[in-house]
Amino acid sequence: MMELDFNFGMPDEGMENDYDVIIIGGGPGGASAAIYTARADLRTLVIDKGLTAGALGITSKISNYPGVPGPISGAELVEIMRSQAEAFGAKFLTDKVVGVEIFGETKSVIGGTGVYNAKAIILATGSMGRTSTVPGEAEYLGRGVSYCATCDGAFFRDQDVVVIGNNDEALEEALFLTKFASNIHLVVHTPDLKARESLAQEALAHPKINVRLGTHLKEITGNGKVEGVHIQPRGREREHLPVSGAFVYLQGGKPITDYLMEQLETTEQGCLIVDENMQTTVPGIYAIGDLLCAHIKQAVIAASDGVIAAVAIDKYINQRKAPRSDWN
Amino acid sequence: MALLSEQDQEQLRNEFAGIQQPVKLIVFTQEFECQYCRETRQIAEEVADLSDQISLEVYDYVADKEIAEQYNIDKIPATIVMAGGEEPLDYGIRYYGIPSGYEFSSLIHDILMVGDGSVELAAETEQWLADLTEPLHFQVFVTPTCPYCPQAVLMAHKMAMASELVTADMVEASEFPHLSMKYNVMGVPRTVINEDFHVEGAVPEHMLLAKMQEAVAQILKF
Numbered sequence: 014m015m016e017l018d019f020n021f022g023m024p025d026e027g028m029e030n031d032y033d034v035i036i037i038g039g040g041p042g043g044a045s046a047a048i049y050t051a052r053a054d055l056r057t058l059v060i061d062k063g064l065t066a067g068a069l070g071i072t073s074k075i076s077n078y079p080g081v082p083g084p085i086s087g088a089e090l091v092e093i094m095r096s097q098a099e100a101f102g103a104k105f106l107t108d109k110v111v112g113v114e115i116f117g118e119t120k121s122v123i124g125g126t127g128v129y130n131a132k133a134i135i136l137a138t139g140s141m142g143r144t145s146t147v148p149g150e151a152e153y154l155g156r157g158v159s160y161c162a163t164c165d166g167a168f169f170r171d172q173d174v175v176v177i178g179n180n181d182e183a184l185e186e187a188l189f190l191t192k193f194a195s196n197i198h199l200v201v202h203t204p205d206l207k208a209r210e211s212l213a214q215e216a217l218a219h220p221k222i223n224v225r226l227g228t229h230l231k232e233i234t235g236n237g238k239v240e241g242v243h244i245q246p247r248g249r250e251r252e253h254l255p256v257s258g259a260f261v262y263l264q265g266g267k268p269i270t271d272y273l274m275e276q277l278e279t280t281e282q283g284c285l286i287v288d289e290n291m292q293t294t295v296p297g298i299y300a301i302g303d304l305l306c307a308h309i310k311q312a313v314i315a316a317s318d319g320v321i322a323a324v325a326i327d328k329y330i331n332q333r334k335a336p337r338s339d340w341n
Numbered sequence: 342m343a344l345l346s347e348q349d350q351e352q353l354r355n356e357f358a359g360i361q362q363p364v365k366l367i368v369f370t371q372e373f374e375c376q377y378c379r380e381t382r383q384i385a386e387e388v389a390d391l392s393d394q395i396s397l398e399v400y401d402y403v404a405d406k407e408i409a410e411q412y413n414i415d416k417i418p419a420t421i422v423m424a425g426g427e428e429p430l431d432y433g434i435r436y437y438g439i440p441s442g443y444e445f446s447s448l449i450h451d452i453l454m455v456g457d458g459s460v461e462l463a464a465e466t467e468q469w470l471a472d473l474t475e476p477l478h479f480q481v482f483v484t485p486t487c488p489y490c491p492q493a494v495l496m497a498h499k500m501a502m503a504s505e506l507v508t509a510d511m512v513e514a515s516e517f518p519h520l521s522m523k524y525n526v527m528g529v530p531r532t533v534i535n536e537d538f539h540v541e542g543a544v545p546e547h548m549l550l551a552k553m554q555e556a557v558a559q560i561l562k563f
Contacts, residue, residue, distance in 0.1 A: 020485065021344045021384055021445045111489050114545050117463070123543055125488030155528040155541060164487035165528045167515045189486075238527065274548060 031130050032056045034326055035122050037110050037272075038137030040067040041312040042302030044094035046135050046319030051101035053327045058131070059098065059105045060124055063181040064088050064209070066264075067139050068303065069312050071180070071207055079313055090312070109182075110138075110272045115298045125163070133297040133326045136273075136285065137319065140303035140310070143265025149233030150261060157239025158259050162186035166193045169258045175200055175242050177230045178262030181208045184216045186260055191221045198254055199224045200244055202263070233259050268304045282306055291322035297329060344380065345387050353449065357392035360456035365425030366397045369405075369414050376516060377439040381418035384440070388448070394456060396425050413508075416517065422451040422498075424458070433501040438513025442485025447494045447511065460502040466550050470504040475560045477553055479509035480533040482526045492543035493530035500553070535560070 034050045036043040039061030050057045064070045065088065072087030081090060095105060108124035113134065122129045145151035150158055159165040162176070166189060173196040176187040184206065187199050199216065204227045206213040216222050227247040234241050241255045268283045277293055277300075279285055284306035291299045299322040302315030345353070368385045370378035382399055389397035400408050402417045412421060412431065419437055424430040432455065440448040454460060462470075479497040483490035497509035514521045514529055524533050532540040532549070538556045540549060 020442045022346065022349050112492070112543050112545055116547070123489070123492050128492065155531070156525070157527060159528050161487070161489070161528075164484065164489060164530070166486060167484040168521075168527050170515075274544060276545070 030127065032058045032104075033131060033330055034058070034133050034135065034323075035060065035120070035129055035131040036135040036137055037113075037122060038067070038139060038302075039095060039105060040069050040091060040137060040139055040302070040315065041094060042139070042315030042319040043135065043137035044091065044098050044319070045316035046137065046301065046323040047098035047103040048094070048101060049320050049323035050326060051098055051103040053323070054102075055327065055330060057098070057103040058129060059095075059103055060108050060110055060122060060129070061105065062109050063107060064091060065180040065207055066141065066182060067091070068141055068310075075312070087312075094316075112272055112274060113276070115273075115276055115295050118297075120297060132330050133299065135291075135319070135322050135326070136270075136293075136298070136300040136304055137302055137315070138269040138272075138304060139315075140266055140268045140306070141264040142267040142269035142271065142283075143263055144267065146265070147230055147233060147261070147263075149235070149239075150259075153233055153235055153239045153259070156237065157235060157257060158233060158261065160261060162190050162260050165258070165260075166190050169194050171195050172257040173198070173255065174258035174260065175230075175244075175254060175256045176260045176262065177202075178264075179203050179205075179207045180262065180264070181212060183260075183262035184208045184212045186262060187216055187222055188212075188219065190260070191219060194221070194258070197222045198244075198256065200228050200230050200242075201226045202229050203227070204247075230259075230261075230263075268306060270304070280306070289321075290325035291318055292325060292329075299326065343387060344384050350387075350391060353388070353391045356449070356453065357394065357456075360392060360394040360453065362394070362424060362456055362458045363426030364395045364452050364456045365421075365423050365429055366395060366452075367412065367421040367423070368397065368399045369402045369409055369412075369417050369419040370399060371402045371417055375402075375417050377441075378418045380441070381420060381439045384445070385420060388452070395452065420448070422448070422455055424455055432498075433505075433508030434498045435508065435510040437510050438516040439485070440511065440513075443488055443491050444483055444485055444494065444511060444513070447491040447498075450491070450495055451498055454499070454502065460499050462499055462503055463546055466500075466546060467503065469550060469554070470500065470507070473504055473506050473557070475506065475557050476535075477504075477507045477556060478535055479507070480512050480520075480524070481509065482512050482514045482521065482524065482531045482533070483529050484514055487529045489543040490530040493532055493540075496543070496546060496549055497532060500549075 033055035036059045039059045069087040074084040076084045108126045112123035114121040170193045174194045175198040177200045179201045232243040285300040285304045301318035370382045389395045422434045481497045494511045501507045501509035534556045
């Protein structure tokens with residue numbers, strides 16, 4: 014008999030749903046934008062997947078950010094920026110955005126925790142994205158390959174699965190899967206986990222999670238649906254793991270725009286296109302930072318973009334004739 | 342033991358206080374051979390108890406066969422959310438399987454929507470639905486732990502409420518494995534429209550509309 018945790022509850026009423034500005038992505042671009050929009054008394058929500066989801070967040074040491082000789086870690090620098098934005102009243106929410114409604118006066122952002130509305134949105138999701146590059150990944154998407162363990166974990170009850178990734182998201186999803194799967198192989202392509210310490214410890218200690226560090230996923234195989242994966246530990250022979258599911262949380266170098274579901278035009282490389290105010294072709298929708306595939310991909314450039322967008326949004330929302338300079 | 346916490350009961354009482362029009366819940370259940378019939382019935386009872394505007398009818402799928410047929414119920418547990426009172430109106434909103442986890446909020450949202458008597462959709466969608474001449478049947482496959490599934494369920498239920506020709510079912514995938522297999526569901530949310538068309542994920546309204554248009558074009562071809 015199948016067990017089901019009966020959970021009948023209303024979502025946490027802590028988060029409100031209506032804002033002036035929603036910023037998707039809380040890295041240097043998003044956080045800097047939030048500092049300025051919050052200071053301009055615009056109700057600001059920043060939705061971010063997690064500290065180690067972004068390019069700056071996973072940088073171990075940064076010494077060239079103007080004004081911050083450091084060296085400090087990228088994660089620490091992002092946290093300083095976020096705290097600064099929070100001090101001005103910006104709200105931060107950890108969640109993954111899966112969809113947006115961008116047309117019309119009221120925009121909506123769909124996350125796992127709820128739907129949030131705003132007059133303007135800043136897209137600041139960076140370029141740690143990827144396409145399905147592992148052989149078999151695209152073929153078996155929805156047939157054993159998944160990017161959402163909380164969505165699809167139930168299909169793998171009492172089965173063996175593999176989780177591929179090294180960051181907070183991968184570990185959280187692997188831990189979630191322990192409710193359903195009998196055995197979870199956590200395949201980590203780097204020599205160490207790149208997640209917060211407490212999470213890493215929890216995953217390493219869990220009896221159902223078998224961590225394979227320094228191991229690459231080479232192929233996903235099956236027959237109509239996933240039946241196994243080929244992995245290669247560094248310097249060793251390929252191995253075959255018989256699994257029914259493969260949950261992929263890898264990062265790459267492409268602009269992350271999947272949640273836009275092709276509602277905005279992109280260049281061939283998948284980059285978004287904006288005017289000098291960071292506005293896309295859709296009024297009220299702005300894009301900044303690495304999403305634009307600018308000539309220089311640096312945190313300070315993203316921050317600068319974020320501020321340009323914030324000032325433009327202040328003008329857009331408050332119908333100002335000229336941008337308001339914030340000299341204070 | 343109650344399925345709803347005191348805190349949630351209180352919160353729901355407050356939310357339901359604003360309901361303008363009567364809402365009727367109908368649950369189809371069975372004594373034996375039904376995994377979560379008992380809990381589905383219980384949660385419906387607990388929710389209905391929280392407002393005078395919400396009534397509940399419970400039927401036995403086998404003993405009350407004619408009523409099941411009247412509402413086109415073909416599997417259990419089944420829950421209908423419809424307008425109640427003097428002029429009951431079935432919008433075609435269905436839950437097959439237990440509406441637990443994230444789907445509980447879908448159930449509450451539907452009650453509030455039906456209680457409000459109106460549904461919010463884009464002008465383009467409303468116009469297209471007004472001109473619709475062919476039936477559309479949505480089956481939205483979900484799991485209770487899927488955070489994005491309620492969006493897909495709500496979008497389908499809104500379409501059902503907005504048009505007499507549209508019916509929309511939430512189908513809890515793990516309770517109906519034969520249906521999950523039939524429609525190749527291994528990832529949720531997956532919305533199946535008229536058997537042959539499907540949409541993955543919780544897509545924005547205009548994308549769902551495009552798929553609905555494809556499904557209708559297919560019908561009109563023949």
